[in-house]
Amino acid sequence: GAGVSQTPSNKVTEKGKYVELRCDPISGHTALYWYRQSLGQGPEFLIYFQGTGAADDSGLPNDRFFAVRPEGSVSTLKIQRTERGDSAVYLCASSVGMATDDTQYFGPGTRLTVL
Amino acid sequence: AQKVTQAQTEISVVEKEDVTLDCVYETRDTTYYLFWYKQPPSGELVFLIRRNSFDEQNEISGRYSWNFQKSTSSFNFTITASQVVDSAVYFCALSEYGNKLVFGAGTILRVKS
Numbered sequence: 001g002a003g004v005s006q007t008p009s010n011k012v013t014e015k016g017k018y019v020e021l022r023c024d025p026i027s028g029h030t031a032l033y034w035y036r037q038s039l040g041q042g043p044e045f046l047i048y049f050q051g052t053g054a055a056d057d058s059g060l061p062n063d064r065f066f067a068v069r070p071e072g073s074v075s076t077l078k079i080q081r082t083e084r085g086d087s088a089v090y091l092c093a094s095s096v097g098m099a100t101d102d103t104q105y106f107g108p109g110t111r112l113t114v115l
Numbered sequence: 116a117q118k119v120t121q122a123q124t125e126i127s128v129v130e131k132e133d134v135t136l137d138c139v140y141e142t143r144d145t146t147y148y149l150f151w152y153k154q155p156p157s158g159e160l161v162f163l164i165r166r167n168s169f170d171e172q173n174e175i176s177g178r179y180s181w182n183f184q185k186s187t188s189s190f191n192f193t194i195t196a197s198q199v200v201d202s203a204v205y206f207c208a209l210s211e212y213g214n215k216l217v218f219g220a221g222t223i224l225r226v227k228s
Binding site for chain 2: 031033035039040042043045059091101102109
């Protein structure tokens with residue numbers, strides 16, 4: 001079946017602009033996660049959803065970042081007033097549920113470049 | 116706080132050599148899960164294995180094997196008879212309550228023909 005998809009694959013923007021990154025999870029997966037991966041680093045957790053609600057947003061770096069999942073499927077990560085330090089690959093993952101042993105399956109990521 | 120350490124930044128081997136990627140973790144949880152993911156040049160993280168804290172049996176899958184030792188908080192990954200297609204970045208990860216993953220910094224594996 002189809003895996004996790006993310007759009008766009010690449011996004012180049014200018015400092016101060018607003019961007020939206022989209023994630024479409026595996027069908028039937030109720031949990032959805034966002035991570036950020038900087039060059040040469042492992043992914044870092046940002047936020048996760050169980051259904052429509054954000055179960056944990058403790059990884060969001062500041063209030064310029066927020067994410068929604070209004071219908072419990074597709075999610076959008078929104079970044080306001082982008083800064084050069086926001087440049088990274090943003091990864092989305094989904095899992096069947098939110099249990100500790102549920103495996104997360106990752107999408108290909110969106111590479112965000114802030115000029 | 117939970118932490119995963121992959122001390123090997125980069126490893127280079129010649130094809131057909133065996134190679135072991137180290138992973139050391141820290142957690143105060145008694146129930147936790149450990150994972151290995153592969154990130155090939157295409158960039159997508161590929162799930163390899165999940166292991167729970169109550170199961171210390173080693174696991175073998177084809178040329179891949181994993182050695183979990185709670186006594187040393189290690190979860191090492193061995194590739195036997197490496198191939199060029201194994202070249203990738205490998206990440207070890209630990210799951211916290213709610214399945215939030217904590218990743219190590221990754222080990223770059225280069226397999227030369």
